[in-house]
Amino acid sequence: MIHNPLNQILAPQSIAIAGASNNMSKMGTMQFLNIIHSGFKGLIYPIHPKETEIFGHKAYKNVQDIPSTPDLGILIVPTKLVCELLESFGQKGIQHALIITAGFKETGMDGKKLETHILSIARQYGMRFLGPNCLGVINMHLPFNATVAPAPVNKGSLSLASQSGTYVAQSLLYLYKRGIALNKAISVGNEADIDLVDCLEYYLDDDTTRAIGLYIETIRRPQEFLDIAREITQKKPIIAQYVGGTDAGARSCSSHTGAMAGPNHVYQGLFNQAGVIRAHSIEEVYACGHALATQPPLKGKRIAILTNSGGPGTSMANTLDLYGLQVPPLSTTIQNRIKSYLPGHASAKNPVDLTFHTDMTLITKTLPDILLGSGDIDGLLIHGIMDTGWAELFYPVYQRFAGDSLDNLKKMFQSDMNGLIQLAKKYHKPVIVNSFFEREDHAKSTLMDNAIPCTTSPELAAMMMAVLYANYCIQNRKNSKIPEITTPKAAHEIIDANDTLNEYQAKQLLRAYNIPTCNEQLVESIDEAILAAKDMGYPLVVKGCHSDIHHKTEHQLVHLNIISEDQLVHACKRIHETQTLAQFLICEQIQGQRELMIGMKRFANFPPCITLGFGGIFTEVVNDITLRLAPLSYNDAFEMINSLKSYTMLKAFRNFADVDCWALASILTHLGQLACHFQCISEIDLNPVIIQGDKPVVVDALFLINNEREGSHLSY
């Protein structure tokens, strides 16, 4: 924690700020005033070429004139002034900077050069900085709000890091209205220096941060992201939205922060491996992040629904079911206890439906006590708590016919929320409350301010429970070590001796990593083919083998079901008709109807990505591919297998055996090692891998080698 630059950026004791003036309509001025108004207690030194005083603060012409060395320098100046000022910060000995100014990488080549330049200035002075093109940081607990957006101080446990400044600075009122309290928020901008990984490292050690929300357009250091996120998610949850996975999203990312996005399934694989929960909207980042930050663990799938209206209760039940949670009928004992409090037509099963009811005691105290204390359930969703919101709504009618004051009416309706707040703490189970009211309702705002998540959407409330359960599963997942495999000597020999690999060599390489392939012999002539066939026995497969050949089936170079010498000779002749240079690969015929595809692809900045999916003619249909970043632990491999949508296909069904998942996991981890050992291998395609009995066997293998060998042989 000591060396993380964010320590000082989020909690400086003194600040130099360039860009503020006495013109209140300027962004720099607003930001300056906002820092003061937000309650920052440290020293603040405005820098201005002309002004001598800015809103009561002595202004300095030059950063050098400041009597001490500030912890943090903030730049909200025109782009062209950034270099000069940053240099002067460096000369002054300022170690940390916040560069709000835009106009860098996101604008094209010139901007990119400028960004490289400011990075080199910072490096020169050992300075670390956030930005450029960001909106600043917020630390609700100091308090220190260095964004342009004023907001009620609302201290919470959810911390954000975002590649969009808007999601940090413009949503503060929105969050306050929804009772979502932040701890810290970081707008990372172009990430020229400090990036998401630094933010994660900082939040890992930040004790008051209980959950982390991320908005992501790109991850610039995927391996480091994976390492730190995997460590964090064992202790505190991360929820992330990633928006660069579509064509339109990727294009937009690029013009926003100059970010290079990657395909969705690569990021999904990274998130899964790291234990990062995926959000599909910024609302989910906020709302689910807030639930994760405030609620105790949801230790099981059993949710009680307590409602005074059937519709929302049913919507919650339906949504919970869709997310794989349960709404179990309560035990008879509990039902009977509940029934004693309900009107005749109400249901005590689960959902417990009080039907329309104006006394809030049942729904905020009596029944939650029974439900949370019961042992029947792991979490509680409530719909319909409200008090003064209703009074306010009804007041125009009331005033007209009863003539009393709004305050009196509110007092009449106001309910005591203390029961529910205490029960949630006492039973240490998650509680989430829905109604169509918001902060205007005393009940709702009281719950909000006491760490009970409140929603205006039954479906969102249910989904938040699902996220809590997902987090519980992540925190309790097994984590095995990554097996250490030294590069086999045989593998070195094969790679060193060949610029390209044909199928036979590819499979030799696989076998060097203990990856099972079909038995096969490579022969030069038809006579040798006949001998090999005698040796191996029929049925056989005969293939043309040549390193230039990639799509054998389309080129009629694969002949299956060869059961006689005649057929063998015929097949060899057909192969030579198509490809005179081909050798013959005489292969054991692997029997099995289930086919898998296993592969390795490289994406810019990413470690090698291992993929697993269903193969055969249904590949296009099933479109079911999981991905993880190598090197893989056995648990990574097992999770990869389990997360196949068509995972059930690997289980015993009809006449099929239960697939040996250890054997499959072993192929995946070993292939990952292979990819890490040889960076010259740019792509691997094992297709099909046929399940014979219960064992996966590689039947065809394609390796693409990048012959610019600089990177080869290096362990990742």
Next chain:
Amino acid sequence: MIHNPLNQILAPQSIAIAGASNNMSKMGTMQFLNIIHSGFKGLIYPIHPKETEIFGHKAYKNVQDIPSTPDLGILIVPTKLVCELLESFGQKGIQHALIITAGFKETGMDGKKLETHILSIARQYGMRFLGPNCLGVINMHLPFNATVAPAPVNKGSLSLASQSGTYVAQSLLYLYKRGIALNKAISVGNEADIDLVDCLEYYLDDDTTRAIGLYIETIRRPQEFLDIAREITQKKPIIAQYVGGTDAGARSCSSHTGAMAGPNHVYQGLFNQAGVIRAHSIEEVYACGHALATQPPLKGKRIAILTNSGGPGTSMANTLDLYGLQVPPLSTTIQNRIKSYLPGHASAKNPVDLTFHTDMTLITKTLPDILLGSGDIDGLLIHGIMDTGWAELFYPVYQRFAGDSLDNLKKMFQSDMNGLIQLAKKYHKPVIVNSFFEREDHAKSTLMDNAIPCTTSPELAAMMMAVLYANYCIQNRKNSKIPEITTPKAAHEIIDANDTLNEYQAKQLLRAYNIPTCNEQLVESIDEAILAAKDMGYPLVVKGCHSDIHHKTEHQLVHLNIISEDQLVHACKRIHETQTLAQFLICEQIQGQRELMIGMKRFANFPPCITLGFGGIFTEVVNDITLRLAPLSYNDAFEMINSLKSYTMLKAFRNFADVDCWALASILTHLGQLACHFQCISEIDLNPVIIQGDKPVVVDALFLINNEREGSHLSY
């Protein structure tokens, strides 16, 4: 329209109401006062056993004492009083009633009896009623708010019908805050008499209703729902949430309104067939319904995004892409025009990103004019419009340092929204605006009140565009007639002659409906089998055939790839070993790797449901079944085929031919006719239907017959 009872229920000229008193805390009283306060201009007669006057209105001991016959009678009384009062309404000649009171079908058997009883009372007097167990109706245009919930009158074009009263009565403030204006809303309750279908019929003819939102736990008259919804969705959109499709949802429905829910895929099929857009939350019903009600058609997929912040712009682009819409780069001409207004680092591609900007003219007028007028795009999403909301937020800082009044600051920020409002009208293209502010912001509230949908979620805004496009496709889909097929004589003969059907008879029946099956002969002995084989030629399939046999493969009664007389005899012997009574079915062997499953199932109250899905060993994996209600038009059948997730499998790929979809559609429509003609057939399973070349051929057929023949032979 003349006879729809909702005409009078939603727009009565005089009302009798039982349940109101001078006790203001009673629900009946609140409802009574709310009717008056909402601006109802008609006559209103409270009925009360003791009071002589209720809040200034003369009260009547008895409905008979009322000087005229009210259009509508409202009951908000204890359950036990409902029968008596309803009877008195009938005697008075009241033709329409609204029964708010609960305690009927939703409470169990006794309640169900009571509900049947009130229905019989109503029938006796020719009375139509809404409820029981409902929360009333709202007609914003009269105005007439007969619910317990006071709300600002906010006239719009979206009308609701809901099986949850909460979604009609408790969400009014929520809707107002979000700018969602209702036209009419109906809480249907238990639907003892008037149901969703009546609501749809009413809304079809209601000119001011431009879109319909539904909350559904069950559809009690699926055929009628399909017929009316299909007619409506050619003219105005319907968006519906269905929550009964999961186990937990279905259980909750049953205890809420006594509704019997059905499996999700059945309702999904019904919605697809009817052109009903499916919502997954009540928020989507409201928000997307509002967009549908206010926006002109989105006539293409090309959306422009105009933003002053990269994050929300990117999220919108990503979401649009996920929903199949496009964010096309704008033409150079348009980009250049836009660039002339943008700061250097801003992007004009699409998203058009102004970056942080406080002058709202560009984003509300100049650029929307260029974009909407361009011909490059079909709809416009804007993020970041705000004015006084920001001022209010900034005011504490402003007051402290500038000391001016909030009003002055607001005036300084206040922007003119008229430009955007006029442009949206002028270009007749959908415009949706997002920002994190709500009604507190003058810009947002002005847009809201001028029929421009406003959101606080970039992803929701994008999704609303997707819904607009879905509606455009629905309104422009082809509608073909349902082919009239008379019951073939041969079919009658087969059904009349048999209590059960074996495979051979089943296929005979299919052929009578011109559904292609494999060629086959049914024989009694091995000798006959040999003769048949000679006649048909090898390869053949031999099956044991007996009406009791349902799972032939598991019982080793199917022998594929019979290529010689020896194999034939062996197969027949094996069949007789397992099932001595079986006949032999000698079938042409159909070649093809693609297998479909076609079926017919019946669900309570539903017309026969025709299903189509992928078959073979991957059935479990692909889990891809579409469903439509018979009888089917050819368009229904084509849409069914097209909506298969694995539809691409039917197209030409690898060595596979393009499937003859006319032939496939023909099987589906004809099977639908068959199911409608013979209600005694309770289930049909054609599995597999093998694609041979490009033609589907039924290879196996299983029919289950319900021998309680009352319903048979009746055309549906």
